[in-house]
Amino acid sequence: MNGTLIMQSVVDAISLGSLYALFALGIALIFGILQLINFAHSELVMVGAFALVLMNDVPLWLRILSMICIVVVTAVVMERIAFRPVRGANPATLLITSFAVSYLLQNLAILILGPEPRSGSVSTFLDESFQVGDIVILHLDVVTVVVTIALLVGLALFLTRTAIGVQMRAAAEDFRTARLVGVRANRVIATAFAISGLLAAIAALLLTAQAGVVTNTIGVNVVLLAFVATILGGMGSLGGAVLGGFLLGVVSVTLQASLPLELRSYRDAFLFAAVFLVLVIRPDGLIVTRAQRGRV
Amino acid sequence: MSSLVPLARRAPTLALLLALVAAATGLAVGLGDAAIDRVVVSALINLVVVVGIYVFVGLTGVFSFGHLGFMAIGAYAVGVLTVPPDLKEILFRSMPAWLESFELPFLLAVVAGGLVAAAVALILAVPLSRMAGLTAALATLSILITVYTVAGNWDQVTNGAQGMSGIPTNTSLGVALVASLLVIVATWLLQESRLGLQMRATREDPIAARAVGIRVGRERGIALVASAFVVGVGGGLFAQLQGNLTPDAFYLAPTFLLIAMLVVGGMTSLSGAVVGTILISALSEFLRRIESGSGVGPLDIPGRPGLTEVGLAVVLLLILALRPSGLTGGRELGAGGLEGVVGRARRLVGSRLGARPEKAP
Numbered sequence: 001m002n003g004t005l006i007m008q009s010v011v012d013a014i015s016l017g018s019l020y021a022l023f024a025l026g027i028a029l030i031f032g033i034l035q036l037i038n039f040a041h042s043e044l045v046m047v048g049a050f051a052l053v054l055m056n057d058v059p060l061w062l063r064i065l066s067m068i069c070i071v072v073v074t075a076v077v078m079e080r081i082a083f084r085p086v087r088g089a090n091p092a093t094l095l096i097t098s099f100a101v102s103y104l105l106q107n108l109a110i111l112i113l114g115p116e117p118r119s120g121s122v123s124t125f126l127d128e129s130f131q132v133g134d135i136v137i138l139h140l141d142v143v144t145v146v147v148t149i150a151l152l153v154g155l156a157l158f159l160t161r162t163a164i165g166v167q168m169r170a171a172a173e174d175f176r177t178a179r180l181v182g183v184r185a186n187r188v189i190a191t192a193f194a195i196s197g198l199l200a201a202i203a204a205l206l207l208t209a210q211a212g213v214v215t216n217t218i219g220v221n222v223v224l225l226a227f228v229a230t231i232l233g234g235m236g237s238l239g240g241a242v243l244g245g246f247l248l249g250v251v252s253v254t255l256q257a258s259l260p261l262e263l264r265s266y267r268d269a270f271l272f273a274a275v276f277l278v279l280v281i282r283p284d285g286l287i288v289t290r291a292q293r294g295r296v
Numbered sequence: 297m298s299s300l301v302p303l304a305r306r307a308p309t310l311a312l313l314l315a316l317v318a319a320a321t322g323l324a325v326g327l328g329d330a331a332i333d334r335v336v337v338s339a340l341i342n343l344v345v346v347v348g349i350y351v352f353v354g355l356t357g358v359f360s361f362g363h364l365g366f367m368a369i370g371a372y373a374v375g376v377l378t379v380p381p382d383l384k385e386i387l388f389r390s391m392p393a394w395l396e397s398f399e400l401p402f403l404l405a406v407v408a409g410g411l412v413a414a415a416v417a418l419i420l421a422v423p424l425s426r427m428a429g430l431t432a433a434l435a436t437l438s439i440l441i442t443v444y445t446v447a448g449n450w451d452q453v454t455n456g457a458q459g460m461s462g463i464p465t466n467t468s469l470g471v472a473l474v475a476s477l478l479v480i481v482a483t484w485l486l487q488e489s490r491l492g493l494q495m496r497a498t499r500e501d502p503i504a505a506r507a508v509g510i511r512v513g514r515e516r517g518i519a520l521v522a523s524a525f526v527v528g529v530g531g532g533l534f535a536q537l538q539g540n541l542t543p544d545a546f547y548l549a550p551t552f553l554l555i556a557m558l559v560v561g562g563m564t565s566l567s568g569a570v571v572g573t574i575l576i577s578a579l580s581e582f583l584r585r586i587e588s589g590s591g592v593g594p595l596d597i598p599g600r601p602g603l604t605e606v607g608l609a610v611v612l613l614l615i616l617a618l619r620p621s622g623l624t625g626g627r628e629l630g631a632g633g634l635e636g637v638v639g640r641a642r643r644l645v646g647s648r649l650g651a652r653p654e655k656a657p
Contacts, residue, residue, distance in 0.1 A: 037430065085617035091430035092359035096559060097616050099361075103552045104609035110602030220548070224441060231434060269445035272438040279435040280423040 004134040009253050015141040017249020018148035019206055021242045023219075023226030024233065025155070026199035028241035031230065032172035033192050035091050039098040040078060041226070042219030043105035044197055047074050048204025049214040050109065053120030060123055068201040075197030076190055087189075102220075109216040122209040144206050151202060152242060155195070159238075164191055225252075228275050303488055308630040310484045313570050314477055316629075317343065320574050321473055332581075333469060334537075339577035340472035341533045343570065344479050346557045348526030350569040351483055352519045353558065355492060357499030358428050361551060362436030363527050365443035368546035369416055370409035370528025371535040375460045376453060377405040378536070383462045390452045402466040406532035413528025414521050421517035428502065440551065447543040459542035467537040475533060479526055483566055486522065495519050499564070549605075553580070556612045562622025567629040572622065576608065583607045 023041065030038045051067040058066070082101045086093060121127070126140040159165040164187070170178040171188045179185055200219075207222065208214060229248045233240025248271075255267050263270075317340075324336045349363045377400045379387070384396045400408060420439065427435055448457045455461075486492045497505040498512045506512050535541055553576070561572020583604040615622065 035430070037434070082613055082617075086620065089616075089620060092433050093616065093620060095359070095361075095430065095433050096555060097613065099552060099555070100609050100612045100616065103549075104606060104613065107602040107605035107609065111600060111606055115601055227434065227437075235430075265449045266445060269442045269449075272441040272445070276423070276435050276438040276442070279427065279431050279438070283427060283431040 005257075007133075007135050009257050011135060011137055011141060013250045013253040014246070015138075015144050015249075016253060017246035018144045019203065019222065019245075020226055020229050020248045021245025022148055022151065022199055022203045022206070023222050024229035024241040024245040024248075025152075025238060026196040026203070027223070027226055028230050028233070028235070028238055029192050029196050029199075031235050032238065033168065033175065033189060034083070034087065034094070036083060036094040036098060037091070037227065037230075037235075038196070039095070039223065040082075040101040040105060041196065041200055042217075042223035043102050043109075044071050044075055044078075044200035045204045045207060045219030045223070046105065046109060046214075046216055047071055048201045049208045049218050050113065050118065052122060052205065052208050053118045053214050056120050064205060067204070068198060071201035071204065072194050072197035075193045075200065079189060079193040084186075084189075106216045113216075115216075117213050117215040119213045120208070121212055122205065126209045140206070140209055143209075147202060147206070151199065155238075158195075164188065168192060225271070228271060231275060231278060306488060306628075309567065309628040310481065312630045313480055313484070313567060316570060316574065317476060317480065318473070320578075321469075324578075325469065335577075335581050337467060337469050337472045337537055338534075339573065339581075340469075340476045341467070341530055341537060342554060342557065342577060343476045343573045344472075344533065345527050345530035346554055346569050346573045347476070347479050347483050347566070348523050348528075348530055349554060349558055350523075350563070350566060351486065351526055352516075352523035354564050354566070354569065355487060355495040355499065356516045356519045357564070358424075358432045358516060360436040361433055361555075362439035362443075363523070364546040364551045364554065365436075365440045366413040366417060366524040366527040367531035367534065368443050368447055368541075368543070370406075370413040370531030371541055371546070372447065372454050372460065372531075373412040373528070374405045374409040374532035374535040375463045375541055377408055378402065378464055379460070379462045380464075387462050388452075388455050388460075392452060395453065402464070402536060406529055406536070409532035409535075410525040410529035413531065414525035417521045417524030421520045424520060425513040425516040440547070444543050444547050447546070454541075454543070457543065459540055461540040463535050463539050463541070465536055465539045467533045472533060472537075475529070479529075480566070480570065483526070487566060491515070491518065553608065556608055560612060560615050560622060562624035562626045564621070564626035565624050565628050568622045568624040568626060571624055571629070575623070576611075579611065580604055580608055 023045075026041050026044075027038055030036055030041075048067050048071040051070045052063060055063045055066065078101060082097060083094075086097050089097075126143060127138070129136050129138045131137070159169055167178065167183045167188050168191065170181075171183055171185070175185070178188075203222075204219075207218060211218065225248060226245070229244035230241050231244070232247055233242070233244030252267065252271070255270060256264065259267065259270075321336055321340065324332055324339075345363070345367055348366075349360065352358065352363070353360055376391075376395060377398050381396050381399055384391055388396070424432065424435060447454045450456065487496065494505070494510045495515045495518075497508075497510055498515050502512050531546075534545075538545070557572040557576045558569055559572070560576055561570065562568025587600050587603040619625070
């Protein structure tokens with residue numbers, strides 16, 4: 001492999017890794033507090049993506065702003081209607097619930113919008129590219145990385161500097177004790193869902209800009225990969241999820257570039273077989289957070 | 297044999313379930329609608345698969361998203377074993393010659409399909425039997441995705457994303473009915489046996505079960521292999537009903553449907569698996585008719601794609617929120633409230649510990 005190709009792969013890996021990290025962060029945030037792996041995160045992305053392409057005529061800033069509002073509201077309503085009634089149930093039941101919510105929203109989209117995919121571009125600026133030496137870099141790649149880093153910094157400040165952020169971290173550490181010292185469960189959980197909605201909305205924006213076509217399953221594949229990132233990073237650890245996301249970006253790009261052609265389409269099979277192995281060897285993920293350790 | 301007496305005392309459950317399946321089948325076929333026969337056959341195959349999933353999920357309490365992977369393995373195995381060799385040569389260009397030459401009669405192929413699925417499960421049982429809860433759910437989901445990817449790309453055997461076609465269609469109503477009744481009988485015998493009781497004890501309290509000398513991992517492993525066999529057989533029957541297979545038939549959407557059946561009925565009883573399958577099959581056919589706009593009775597409603605799935609998801613969410621242990625509440629029909637399975641498994645653990653069974657917390 002020559003130098004240009006390697007550099008190009010690095011750019012691809014960072015951009016892809018950012019997207020995975022955004023997804024994984026939204027999932028890990030909810031998991032840390034509720035032990036809920038949210039399948040329906042992909043449908044939050046779907047809602048955002050549909051909102052973007054359906055508001056084609058609205059100015060871009062207004063489109064993005066209203067899309068974010070719609071997704072955040074959807075996330076909060078989803079928690080209120082579907083997840084609150086089963087709060088505290090065992091993780092498998094929670095997983096089934098989120099699977100059902102995901103299926104519901106996917107098919108609700110068909111029921112309302114019909115089964116045909118919708119196409120639409122976000123902004124022509126994002127599709128353009130520039131060159132550094134021989135490496136082609138899309139504006140979208142740069143925007144993805146910058147936005148991801150901005151969100152990470154913002155989230156870190158939120159979690160360490162605001163009262164509700166500190167309460168969220170306490171809830172993720174040990175929910176019962178946190179409640180005993182006065183953390184209000186409903187408020188913390190609603191905030192967590194609102195933030196995961198925000199992350200999903202931004203992910204929807206980037207994904208729509210990348211794909212140009214929106215279907216009701218637009219988020220599913222990436223969310224499945226984000227599960228991998230979350231597991232790799234130790235379920236519930238936010239830093240771990242981000243790390244897992246970038247690691248996964250590197251692994252997928254490397255596999256894509258290095259696997260022989262006839263094996264390349266098996267990439268996901270290799271990835272998920274690897275996940276299976278990780279779960280066998282380290283059932284709690286590569287990085288074990290304190291909250292995850294079982295108590296007998 | 298003293299153990300036959302309690303077995304006979306609990307036999308009403310089995311008789312009830314068999315009668316229920318036969319009656320539901322008779323009722324549906326009796327409607328005399330030509331289109332409904334196929335629906336009934338496919339519901340009976342779903343029953344085989346759901347009961348198969350129950351053998352693992354219900355008896356050991358370890359949740360699995362991956363069982364449709366075993367169904368896919370059984371189905372593709374039956375496809376490879378029953379498409380006539382000369383047809384294979386035309387349809388599957390890249391299939392290796394030794395594989396092309398296989399041809400088995402229908403029932404033998406279905407059993408072989410179950411065995412192939414069980415063999416894969418045997419390998420996976422070693423790691424999977426160590427897992428429970430969320431880890432197991434995610435690991436089995438990884439299995440499902442891996443099988444799906446392989447089925448969609450292994451052109452030599454599965455014909456990849458285009459799917460496999462030309463499978464003879466031998467699954468008749470009679471075959472499906474007999475298969476589902478047999479599977480129910482076998483599952484009931486298993487769950488009432490010493491082995492089945494031990495599996496249920498690991499479900500109720502793995503730590504206490506281990507303390508009384510039950511080898512939790514071994515019980516889970518056996519349940520997984522048995523369950524994969526049944527699900528694989530269901531896959532084989534499915535292949536022989538459809539005549540063609542695509543990877544999507546064994547991915548997330550059908551997984552959702554079968555999980556809904558199991559959860560709505562109640563995951564921890566055989567009655568739950570049976571009742572859930574019958575109810576969800578009926579509901580889903582009802583919704584499908586509304587969806588296709590053909591009208592129900594005097595009502596004439598325009599077509600609404602997506603309605604069936606939305607309706608099923610709402611039902612599942614309602615059950616999860618309002619009655620998480622399912623419509624049967626995890627009890628067997630005809631077993632009498634307090635004599636439920638849960639109580640028996642608890643007592644098994646309790647009496648071996650020499651302690652009086654306590655009320656559930």
